[in-house]
Amino acid sequence: MSNPPTEPARPGARPGRLGVGVVGAGRVGAVLASALRSVGHAVVGATAVSAESRDRVEALLPGVPVLEIEEVVERAELVLLTVPDDVLADLVRGLAELGRWQPGQLVVHTSGRYGTEVLAPARAAGAITLAIHPAMTFTGTSLDISRLTGCPFAVTAAGPVLPIAQALVVEIGGEPVVVAEEDRPVYHAALAHGANHLVTLVAQAERALRTAGLDEPGTYLAPLLSAALDGAVRGGEQGLTGPVVRGDAGTVEAHLAALGGLGEELADVADTYRHLARATTRRALATGRLSDAPAARLLDVLADGASAADERAGTTAAGAAWPPAAAGGARAAAATTPGDRAGRAPEPATPLEPVVVRTRAELRGALAALPGTRALVMTMGALHEGHLTLVREARSRAEHVVVSVYVNPLQFGPGEDFEAYPRDLDADVALLAHEGVDLVFAPSDDEAYVAEPLVRVDPGPVAGVLEGRTRPGHFAGVLQIVAKVLNLVRPDVAVFGQKDAQQLALVRTLVRDLDLGVEIVGVPIRREDDGLAMSSRNAYLSPGERRRALTLSRALAAGRDAAAAGGTAAQVRRVSEEVLAAADGVEVDYLALVDPDTFLPLDERATGPGLLAVAAWVGTTRLIDNMTVDLQGTRP
Numbered sequence: 235m236s237n238p239p240t241e242p243a244r245p246g247a248r249p250g251r252l253g254v255g256v257v258g259a260g261r262v263g264a265v266l267a268s269a270l271r272s273v274g275h276a277v278v279g280a281t282a283v284s285a286e287s288r289d290r291v292e293a294l295l296p297g298v299p300v301l302e303i304e305e306v307v308e309r310a311e312l313v314l315l316t317v318p319d320d321v322l323a324d325l326v327r328g329l330a331e332l333g334r335w336q337p338g339q340l341v342v343h344t345s346g347r348y349g350t351e352v353l354a355p356a357r358a359a360g361a362i363t364l365a366i367h368p369a370m371t372f373t374g375t376s377l378d379i380s381r382l383t384g385c386p387f388a389v390t391a392a393g394p395v396l397p398i399a400q401a402l403v404v405e406i407g408g409e410p411v412v413v414a415e416e417d418r419p420v421y422h423a424a425l426a427h428g429a430n431h432l433v434t435l436v437a438q439a440e441r442a443l444r445t446a447g448l449d450e451p452g453t454y455l456a457p458l459l460s461a462a463l464d465g466a467v468r469g470g471e472q473g474l475t476g477p478v479v480r481g482d483a484g485t486v487e488a489h490l491a492a493l494g495g496l497g498e499e500l501a502d503v504a505d506t507y508r509h510l511a512r513a514t515t516r517r518a519l520a521t522g523r524l525s526d527a528p529a530a531r532l533l534d535v536l537a538d539g540a541s542a543a544d545e546r547a548g549t550t551a552a553g554a555a556w557p558p559a560a561a562g563g564a565r566a567a568a569a570t571t572p573g574d575r576a577g578r579a580p581e582p583a584t585p586l587e588p589v590v591v592r593t594r595a596e597l598r599g600a601l602a603a604l605p606g607t608r609a610l611v612m613t614m615g616a617l618h619e620g621h622l623t624l625v626r627e628a629r630s631r632a633e634h635v636v637v638s639v640y641v642n643p644l645q646f647g648p649g650e651d652f653e654a655y656p657r658d659l660d661a662d663v664a665l666l667a668h669e670g671v672d673l674v675f676a677p678s679d680d681e682a683y684v685a686e687p688l689v690r691v692d693p694g695p696v697a698g699v700l701e702g703r704t705r706p707g708h709f710a711g712v713l714q715i716v717a718k719v720l721n722l723v724r725p726d727v728a729v730f731g732q733k734d735a736q737q738l739a740l741v742r743t744l745v746r747d748l749d750l751g752v753e754i755v756g757v758p759i760r761r762e763d764d765g766l767a768m769s770s771r772n773a774y775l776s777p778g779e780r781r782r783a784l785t786l787s788r789a790l791a792a793g794r795d796a797a798a799a800g801g802t803a804a805q806v807r808r809v810s811e812e813v814l815a816a817a818d819g820v821e822v823d824y825l826a827l828v829d830p831d832t833f834l835p836l837d838e839r840a841t842g843p844g845l846l847a848v849a850a851w852v853g854t855t856r857l858i859d860n861m862t863v864d865l866q867g868t869r870p
């Protein structure tokens with residue numbers, strides 16, 4: 235092993251630079267050390283047992299001496315332990331027994347599985363112990379350096395030294411995320427399950443495609459898998475498509491038969507398919523994408539001898555008990571109503587697909603087959619739980635539910651996201667099928683549906699403030715289409731979300747001023763668990779932006795709390811503004827405290843209900859949110 239002298243300090247390096255020693259110059263070690271070096275730290279030595287590791291040191295850490303472990307540890311102010319998980323504990327203990335750890339030395343490992351307890355022997359000798367784990371896969375080449383920019387790193391360390399771990403990650407361009415010591419095993423298992431098992435899954439799909447005669451299965455699969463991955467990461471399970479979520483047990487059965495016939499060599503594919511389809515069914519059931527009867531049929535098809543009884547008897551890992559408490563509930567009852575749905579024969583066990591119509595003529599025909607009261611929900615598609623809450627409200631108020639899905643060009647201004655707005659009618663219809671929706675009106679783009687109307691709705695002064703100020707013409711476009719769809723569908727009730735509070739107020743005014751004879755019902759904002767208002771546009775957010783987007787609801791909640799504590803209108807506004815101002819990467823369009831009916835600003839002496847509304851860009855995505863506040867006017 236060569237043993238050249240320690241790397242000399244490079245001119246221009248920052249005063250706070252550290253001497254970094256790398257124990258285990260595998261892919262991760264070499265790349266992280268190279269990144270630390272590029273921000274001014276000195277790499278004082280690396281261990282490299284295999285020829286590949288030595289080559290890597292030469293390529294990524296030129297000039298860095300390859301040394302024995304003990305010497306690396308002796309020279310380094312920061313020891314980077316990038317060894318396999320299974321040897322980490324013994325290595326740290328062994329070096330402690332040899333008395334190699336030094337007080338004040340930074341000892342950092344990059345294992346996902348462990349927090350800092352595995353470094354306890356080093357800590358006992360006075361070292362500062364940190365665990366950082368990049369959620370990234372590395373090739374061990376210089377290409378990896380750019381992957382560190384924006385890469386999330388799990389950091390675990392005792393409170394007082396946590397900032398050191400965070401600072402190290404930030405220095406090399408990563409985004410630190412604190413993970414508690416006890417959460418590390420699950421954290422790491424989740425990453426391995428997602429990233430590593432995905433590789434196995436893709437390889438299985440490729441092997442099966444080859445037997446179907448596709449010579450380049452990877453190329454064939456790539457666009458579909460990229461789209462599915464993107465949808466899953468951005469939209470979660472709501473983006474699920476395919477036979478399971480459609481309740482198509484016949485297709486799943488045919489798949490199992492086809493894969494089962496591929497022979498011994500591909501037996502693992504059929505086996506994995508069965509397991510994952512079962513898990514998918516249970517998740518679709520738990521998240522309301524699938525109702526009980528089709529789920530039962532799927533699980534029957536998917537049960538192999540041994541697990542059939544478990545499937546029916548047990549509580550699943552997803553927490554969905556089988557049979558579900560709601561078995562035979564409202565949806566099943568609706569599905570068995572004789573003469574239900576546009577004259578179709580009842581199909582007791584299948585989720586009833588809504589009738590989808592694309593033209594005004596088809597709509598008229600389908601409505602004629604729906605006698606009784608009807609409720610309308612207007613949407614622009616890319617449906618989420620917020621929309622489904624509206625649909626459920628609609629169902630509770632009328633015998634039939636009609637949902638419109640249309641990305642209305644009249645309400646988008648130049649430079650807005652009309653083109654980019656997410657569109658997936660199949661997925662929307664699949665969701666609506668599970669909500670008992672009768673009819674979906676999705677005007678096709680080629681029907682000259684809204685083009686150049688000569689008579690236009692004038693929304694009046696409320697359309698000139700807040701949303702209307704930033705989006706001139708927006709509310710004229712909204713009311714034009716709302717009036718048109720109300721006239722076409724002629725519902726008894728139309729349901730709108732409070733998320734678009736100004737829109738809801740204007741729709742009420744439209745209906746009142748033009749005597750449209752429909753009851754307008756508002757539904758409270760549906761939020762994610764962390765408070766973010768659900769919106770189709772949330773799908774545009776990167777993980778970092780998704781975190782920053784929380785600032786909106788936090789700012790509103792702070793204002794609401796200030797009002798509840800007796801704050802004046804000005805105090806409420808100030809508290810919210812402070813939360814917004816403290817956030818990076820959130821560009822506020824407006825924050826306003828207004829009268830919920832007139833949308834005029836509230837003056838200082840106002841008491842009673844107010845609407846605190848915000849709009850902001852997070853990256854390039856414009857989000858809106860609002861909360862009602864109750865001004866007590868008790869605090870001077």
Ligand SMILES: Nc1ncnc2c1ncn2[C@@H]1O[C@H](COP(=O)(O)OP(=O)(O)OP(=O)(O)O)[C@@H](O)[C@H]1O
Nearest residue numbers: 613614615620730731733734759760768769770771
């Ligand atoms: N989180 C939510 N809670 C309650 N209602 C909602 C929510 N999100 C949307 N709605 C309502 O659903 C209806 C259709 O809205 P739209 O299709 O524009 O959805 P969106 O998610 O608000 O999309 P966007 O990203 O365009 O704001 C509107 O009445 C809207 O107020």
Ligand SMILES: CC(C)(CO)[C@@H](O)C(=O)[O-]
Nearest residue numbers: 612613614642712715734
């Ligand atoms: C009401 C609406 C469907 C009109 O296009 C739209 O503004 C929306 O989705 O809120």
Ligand code: BAL
Nearest residue numbers: 614645646708734737
């Ligand atoms: N949810 C309102 C529709 C729009 O932003 O255009």
